[in-house]
Amino acid sequence: KIPSIRAFAQKHALNKTTVNLAIANLAAEGLLVSQVGRGTLVVKPNKPNSPNMIGYIFDSGISPEYPSIALHIKHLTKTFAENHYSLVANEYPASGGMCENPDFQEKIRNHFFSGLIAYSSIRLEDIVFLKKYHVPLVIVGEESNDEHTASVCADMFEVGMSLTNHLVRLGHTKIALLTGPAGNKTGELMELGYRAVMAKHDRTYPAEYVMAGPWGEDGGGILAGQIVTLKERPTAIITAEEIMALGVMKKLLALGHRIPEDFAVAGVADRLPVSAYPVPLTVSDTAERSQI
Numbered sequence: 001k002i003p004s005i006r007a008f009a010q011k012h013a014l015n016k017t018t019v020n021l022a023i024a025n026l027a028a029e030g031l032l033v034s035q036v037g038r039g040t041l042v043v044k045p046n047k048p049n050s051p052n053m054i055g056y057i058f059d060s061g062i063s064p065e066y067p068s069i070a071l072h073i074k075h076l077t078k079t080f081a082e083n084h085y086s087l088v089a090n091e092y093p094a095s096g097g098m099c100e101n102p103d104f105q106e107k108i109r110n111h112f113f114s115g116l117i118a119y120s121s122i123r124l125e126d127i128v129f130l131k132k133y134h135v136p137l138v139i140v141g142e143e144s145n146d147e148h149t150a151s152v153c154a155d156m157f158e159v160g161m162s163l164t165n166h167l168v169r170l171g172h173t174k175i176a177l178l179t180g181p182a183g184n185k186t187g188e189l190m191e192l193g194y195r196a197v198m199a200k201h202d203r204t205y206p207a208e209y210v211m212a213g214p215w216g217e218d219g220g221g222i223l224a225g226q227i228v229t230l231k232e233r234p235t236a237i238i239t240a241e242e243i244m245a246l247g248v249m250k251k252l253l254a255l256g257h258r259i260p261e262d263f264a265v266a267g268v269a270d271r272l273p274v275s276a277y278p279v280p281l282t283v284s285d286t287a288e289r290s291q292i
Contacts, residue, residue, distance in 0.1 A: 002032070002040050028132065033109060052085040055107075057092045057118040059216075059243070064089045072119065072140075085114065092120040099129035108133050121184075121215055156186050156268075159284045160193025160238075163266045166282065167236045168201050172264060175205065176234035178223050178244060182212040187240045190268075194238065209234055220247025227263075228255055235263065242267035242283055249278055 003011065005020050023040060026032045034040045056076065058069055077087045090104075098104040107113060108130065115136040122139055127149055130137050139151040160177075167175050177194045179187025191210060198205060208230060213223045220239060224247065227234065239245040245267030252263055259265055259279045266282040274280070 002042065004039065052114045053112055054080055054085050054087050055113040055116040056087055056089045057116055057120050057122075058089065059092055059120040069119065076117065088113075092118070092122075097123040098126040099123075108135055111135070156189035156240075157193040157196075159268055160190035161197050162193075162284050163190075163238045163268075163282075164194045164197040167238070167264060167266065168197060168203070170236075170264065172234075172236040173203055174209070174232070174234040175203070175236045175238065176209040176211065176227060178211050178213060178220065178237065178239045178248070180212065180215050180219070180240040180244065184240075187212065190238075190240050205234075206230075206232060215241060216243050217247035217250070220244035220249075221251040222247075224248040224251035225255075228252070228257070237263055237265050239265070239267045242269050242272055242281065245281055245283075246272065246277060249281070253278055 002023075005016050005023065023032060027034065027040075032040050032042060054076075056073060058064060064070060064073060073087065073089060080087050092098070093101040093104065098108065111133065113135055115138070116130065117138050117140060119140045122137070127137065131148075137149055139149060164175060164177075175194075175198070177191060179191055181187070194210075197203075211223050211226065213219045220243070223244075224237070227237065237245075237248055239248060245265055249259055249265055252259060252265075257263055264282070266284070268284050
């Protein structure tokens with residue numbers, strides 16, 4: 001704990017405003033933290049002899065035992081162990097994100113993690129929170145919306161082209177694209193690939209065939225409900241993630257539609273096991289350069 005602003009200013013013959021500003025700057029950098037009833041405390045750094053911990057964050061509702069997640073964790077665990085790091089898997093908080101979750105708050109503020117790998121969509125507020133405490137972050141599987149945050153992902157333009165080409169080859173002329181939340185880079189790049197292929201094959205489509213909406217199963221269900229109300233329905237649907245595709249499939253089947261007879265559905269990645277889908281899903285394997 002550091003002295004009060006008044007005591008600090010008197011001891012070092014400084015202006016209280018100067019001391020207050022210095023403390024605010026150190027707090028912004030994650031070196032100090034103010035707690036009601038306790039005053040201003042120095043944030044404890046990692047202990048030199050403690051194991052270096054890397055956090056692996058996966059989407060809420062996704063099991064770390066799913067094939068692609070398990071394989072990813074296995075490879076990373078081995079790689080980090082060779083460099084004297086330990087990998088700890090954590091589920092991304094379903095509501096409020098990391099910055100509003102008490103467990104994550106404590107771990108981040110106490111520098112429990114040396115860094116984080118996120119196989120999940122990360123809220124911008126959480127990116128800012130991690131930066132405040134100088135915790136490095138790498139996002140896997142999608143483009144980061146923050147230009148200063150590292151991300152590792154497939155060429156989503158190519159993925160959009162690959163899935164659209166696949167459906168065109170199957171004879172579909174009315175293809176819808178569900179991009180995820182408006183403004184996300186993954187969806188925007190997929191849309192560019194989709195539009196390029198549709199233009200190449202002289203496929204015209206209504207503007208409402210390109211839809212933005214929430215990620216996840218619920219988001220897919222919401223957009224599928226909108227699709228079936230369109231005056232000119234598409235015969236195929238591409239989603240920017242496979243969990244959204246699962247929501248689309250469940251909603252269509254619940255409404256009495258057939259897959260793929262009435263609607264063909266295609267998604268990105270393969271985090272879920274085959275048994276999770278009510279019918280087989282066509283996916284673009286982003287780990288293998290967008291192969292169908």
